[in-house]
Amino acid sequence: MANQEKEKTLVLGHRNPDTDSICSAICYANLKNKITGETYEPCRAGNVNPETEFVLKYFKAKAPRLVENVKTQVKDIEIRHTKGVDRGISLKNAWELMQENNVVTLPCVNDEGVLEGVITIGDITKSYMNLYDSSIISKARTRYTNILDTLEGTIVVGDAEEYFEKGKVLIAAANPDLMENYIEKNDLVILGNRYESQLCAIEMEAGCIIVCEGAGVSLTIRKLAQERGCTVITTPYDTYTTARLINQSMPISYFMTTETILNFSEEDYLDDIRDIMASKRHRDFPILDSDGKYVGMISRRNLLGAKGKRLILVDHNERTQAVEGMESADIREIIDHHRLGTVETMSPVFFRNQPLGCTATIIYQMYQENGVEIDKKTAGLLCSAIISDTLLFRSPTCTPVDKAAALSLAELAGIKAEEYATKMFAAGSNLKGKSDEDIFYQDFKRFTAGNSVFGIGQITSLNPVELAELEPRMLAYTEKAKEQHNVDMMFFMLTNILSECTNLVCVGQGAEQLVATAFHLNDGDAVEKIDGIVRLPGVVSRKKQLAPQIMLALQQ
Numbered sequence: 001m002a003n004q005e006k007e008k009t010l011v012l013g014h015r016n017p018d019t020d021s022i023c024s025a026i027c028y029a030n031l032k033n034k035i036t037g038e039t040y041e042p043c044r045a046g047n048v049n050p051e052t053e054f055v056l057k058y059f060k061a062k063a064p065r066l067v068e069n070v071k072t073q074v075k076d077i078e079i080r081h082t083k084g085v086d087r088g089i090s091l092k093n094a095w096e097l098m099q100e101n102n103v104v105t106l107p108c109v110n111d112e113g114v115l116e117g118v119i120t121i122g123d124i125t126k127s128y129m130n131l132y133d134s135s136i137i138s139k140a141r142t143r144y145t146n147i148l149d150t151l152e153g154t155i156v157v158g159d160a161e162e163y164f165e166k167g168k169v170l171i172a173a174a175n176p177d178l179m180e181n182y183i184e185k186n187d188l189v190i191l192g193n194r195y196e197s198q199l200c201a202i203e204m205e206a207g208c209i210i211v212c213e214g215a216g217v218s219l220t221i222r223k224l225a226q227e228r229g230c231t232v233i234t235t236p237y238d239t240y241t242t243a244r245l246i247n248q249s250m251p252i253s254y255f256m257t258t259e260t261i262l263n264f265s266e267e268d269y270l271d272d273i274r275d276i277m278a279s280k281r282h283r284d285f286p287i288l289d290s291d292g293k294y295v296g297m298i299s300r301r302n303l304l305g306a307k308g309k310r311l312i313l314v315d316h317n318e319r320t321q322a323v324e325g326m327e328s329a330d331i332r333e334i335i336d337h338h339r340l341g342t343v344e345t346m347s348p349v350f351f352r353n354q355p356l357g358c359t360a361t362i363i364y365q366m367y368q369e370n371g372v373e374i375d376k377k378t379a380g381l382l383c384s385a386i387i388s389d390t391l392l393f394r395s396p397t398c399t400p401v402d403k404a405a406a407l408s409l410a411e412l413a414g415i416k417a418e419e420y421a422t423k424m425f426a427a428g429s430n431l432k433g434k435s436d437e438d439i440f441y442q443d444f445k446r447f448t449a450g451n452s453v454f455g456i457g458q459i460t461s462l463n464p465v466e467l468a469e470l471e472p473r474m475l476a477y478t479e480k481a482k483e484q485h486n487v488d489m490m491f492f493m494l495t496n497i498l499s500e501c502t503n504l505v506c507v508g509q510g511a512e513q514l515v516a517t518a519f520h521l522n523d524g525d526a527v528e529k530i531d532g533i534v535r536l537p538g539v540v541s542r543k544k545q546l547a548p549q550i551m552l553a554l555q556q
Helices: 002-007 019-036 050-058 091-101 121-129 144-151 176-182 195-203 219-228 239-249 270-278 359-369 376-390 400-413 417-428 436-443 464-485 511-518 542-555
Strands: 008-012 039-044 105-109 115-120 154-157 169-171 188-191 208-211 231-234 285-288 294-298 310-314 330-336 350-353 444-449 452-461 489-496 501-507 533-537
Touching: 008 019, 019 039, 019 050, 019 310, 019 359, 019 376, 050 376, 050 417, 091 105, 091 121, 091 144, 091 239, 105 294, 115 121, 115 285, 121 239, 144 154, 144 208, 144 231, 144 239, 154 219, 169 239, 176 195, 188 195, 188 239, 195 208, 195 219, 219 231, 330 359, 359 376, 359 400, 376 400, 376 417, 400 417, 417 452, 436 444, 436 452, 436 464, 444 542, 452 464, 452 542, 464 489, 464 501, 489 511, 489 542, 501 511, 511 533, 511 542
Parallel strands: 008 039, 008 310, 169 188, 188 208, 208 231, 310 330, 330 350, 452 489
Antiparallel strands: 105 115, 154 231, 285 294, 444 452, 489 501, 501 533
């Protein structure tokens, strides 16, 4: 999952996306997938407006996934996929796995992949250096398979899957007479090839005897051990080596950390975990997926030079319009038709910006340049975006290139541009039942000019009565939005597509006068009926008509 996320590039439009933003993301991701063979996913940074909903439904296209934040997450960085181990493996086995994989921490997981604990190289070192009593092997419930593996032994009598869980470990160095004084029931006795010692240990009800140096075990001893329930193991090691190694057969479950394990989720943001990791002395931190299953390990080293999500921006190049967390993303490309903004990148990127009426026109050109056939759905989406952004070629932003592209795409999509545009605009201007907030943010952008920050929202409609009824509502809400965004001025365009006229809501100190100055209006002409509303005949474009004039007036 994490690797797939790292290899994926998100194609993303601006916040409060319009039809161009979403359709361009879908179509450009499709183009990149075809010409590169890599994975590009179209996304959106906000809700789909009614006009775009109509377009997507008309051409049976799925709305892109909502991505409101592109901050770097754990799943975006290199996760070390150290394999989880069973809680029953021996300390010796754990040590060998650490050496083999060059790690200092092993995760312990159950059959379902749930993290049960972690053991570190420090835990193993302590197990060697600390003084334990002679019953530590049984307290740890050591399985005989672990003992066999550690001592390279062979089981002669008994079940390797059983556990040594009662008694102590001792070495039978004395003669049989003395052994009777310290061997107790269930003990594990390390001894040599002396028949008398083996017999004595079994008669004293030892739970297990380990015969060293590969010595043979007689049939008599085997039979007696079988009768008394005594496990018999042989090992090629001498008594000293066997005694030294046997503690390494204990299961890691006895030494691993099982409580208050500091772990992180794949979804966690690096900004949130960086300080936590720095405050702990742990070398490694387990990573869990959304189901709580173990995924891998990360260390502080993984955070150094971590690259963010791979991103392609379409239909915008300003920081204020970009998705949250964009500054930490790895921006690969920008495809846009707006003025140059404030997006900064860490390294050179492919940047294509053309003075056209729509980003979709640029993407249409890129399909042609790469010789990629445009299917009916793609043609419909691109055509819809151009019609939307140019208000069916009425906007001053529209160029002959846009119109030619739209008409060519309409033919490929099997639609008549004017008939389709009427249906599309009607769907977008159907505002019944929508809240003031929904209407305001249907198409909203922030702008910066020098030390001034302002916002412009826009709604287009074919119904002049509907627009007139909205004026007092949007005037009140624009006041509220100004306070929420903490900007100097806030504007809202109520645009009549048919009459090609905008009634502009102006909020903020000097906002009305600024617009009057920008468009050379007399005071008497500037304000009609309701204070805060400025009528702008012939103004339909935020990008090419309203925003540039406001910026110019602010600079003056």
